Amino acid sequence: MTTPALTTPRPLNPTTRAHALHTMATTELDVLVIGAGVVGAGTALDAVTRGLRVGLVEARDYASGTSSRSSKLIHGGLRYLKQLDFGLVFEALRERSLILDTLAPHLATPVEFVYPLERPLLDRAWAGAGIGVYDILGAGRGVPAHHRHLGRRATLDRFPGAKRDRIRGGVSFYEGQIDDARHTMMLARTAATHGALCASSTRVVDFLRDGDTITGAVVEDLETGHRFDIRATRVINAAGPWTDQIQAMLDATPQFRIRTSKGVHIVVPRDRIDATTGLITETDKSLLFVIPCPWSEKHWVIGTTDTPWDHDLAHPAATRADIDYILTQVNRLLENPIGHDDIVGVYTGLRPLLAGNTDQTTALSREHAVVTPVPGLVLVAGGKYTTYRVMAADAVDAAITGLPQRVGPTRTHTVPLVGAHGYTELSLSRARLADDMGLPPATIDHLLGRYGSAITEIHDLITTDPHLANPLGTTGYLRAEIVYAVTHEGALHLDDILTRRTHLSIETTDRGTAVAAEAAALAAPHLGWDHTDIAREVELYTARVAAELDAQHQPDDATADAIRRTAPDSRSTPATPVGA
Structure with a gap:
């Protein structure tokens, strides 16, 4: 039914x-x-x-x-084929299809990946066979099927920024991507x-x-x-x-016991890697993804790491070693290497793995x-x-x-999620929506990709207060989106807005601090904040950003964790009751 x-x-x-x-x-x-x-x-x-x-x-x-710190992929998991876990892969590919086609087509899209081959015979045998099995298990499940073996020229056409002396060919295939938060x-x-x-x-x-x-x-x-x-x-x-x-x-x-594995990702501007598809490569420990950012055409998400974490569960911290590892792995493929100064965002998540008898979290x-x-x-x-x-x-x-x-x-x-019903019809009417809302077509695309058919609720806010159609600084978000995060999406603190309802904490070099005061002022009337509360929220968010940046220069988990813990938490001590 x-x-x-x-x-x-x-x-x-x-x-x-x-x-x-x-x-x-x-x-x-x-x-x-x-x-x-x-x-x-x-x-x-x-x-x-x-x-x-x-x-x-x-x-x-x-x-x-x-759930807000994943690789932003809905996928079967190529790594699990190496463990011969065909059941898990098949189940995941079936779910990928449901999410893409029925449950959340406004939030999830297919994305092409290329697996560059550096050792033609060995790599092509493993990647071709593995991705071939992947295709068979996922046939007709949400993305274009049938992987393609690519020659050197076709691979470089998709990945012009590659080190040409390392690339001997490639394998192309599709996955799904999603804004997880x-x-x-x-x-x-x-x-x-x-x-x-x-x-x-x-x-x-x-x-x-x-x-x-x-x-x-x-x-x-x-x-x-x-x-x-x-x-x-x-x-x-x-x-x-x-x-x-x-x-x-x-x-x-x-x-049972849970062992937490830390996964770190970095975010860099799109122009730092010259490629038209996502990339995936095998490292000595796992797989590394270079992923077109699912909510922005301006960034790449690169990751991940997979190491044990035994510290604060609420605020896991990335270290210099984590970031260096990602840079080292991705730079093996790039003609123009990425450096620390290119990074605009870093985020760290924890995988809750069922504990086993191995010390390697990749094997759990x-x-x-x-x-x-x-x-x-x-x-x-x-x-x-x-x-x-x-x-x-x-x-x-x-x-x-x-x-x-x-x-x-x-x-x-x-059961489609909020925003899915009617999304396809609206996405075919972008020009009319742009006229109705008085916004550029590119902004309509941005809103449809975040809200789907719930874009009409954004329209209602703008109709009530036309000033909300103005941009939030130079971020690419509308002021209406900040208000909507509170009135419709459950945000209770500034950190909720800048980190999960938007992604300003990882897509600007200032980590969102430049617009923190403006965003807090927009949220304030709907959360019952006075000037003291606004200042407190901005101070808490700024302290969090500073602690994370400092932690990312530390050599080990213990030191990074100690520094990250110095930032006070917006949910540790009640201030003005929300909505008061």
């Missing part, structure tokens, strides 16, 4: 958050989901579209952890539209119990410091890297696990971004076991 498209998406904002918190405090839920990364938001959507009463709580911001936030907003109660800045501090059974959670509103109980028949933990901390609250033996499982350690609680962990929907469905399947009411199977394969 196809779920009907919802014509009036529900916003995420201080008012809907307050309503969600009040309702969760006074009404027993069927399912409470902990963690609003891609798996948690996907789990909330899965549960609510099965007719369950659902709450979703997140200690920080939507997608504030791993926006996709995850849209998942949460879609869940809210279907009736889920969603609240960020809401931290679980303990579980409620009836004997050995978990019956809910004690949570703290980090914007006010208020603590209260949320009662639920089932609790699903989808806290990713924080899974071990959640398990530590239980009087039970942990079902990207498979996921769903367990019920005690009655009433389900833990879901591991996995990869692309297969979030499968993980969510498995978690809800486990949670509904034993419920008194009949609950049907997952329906999320038929």
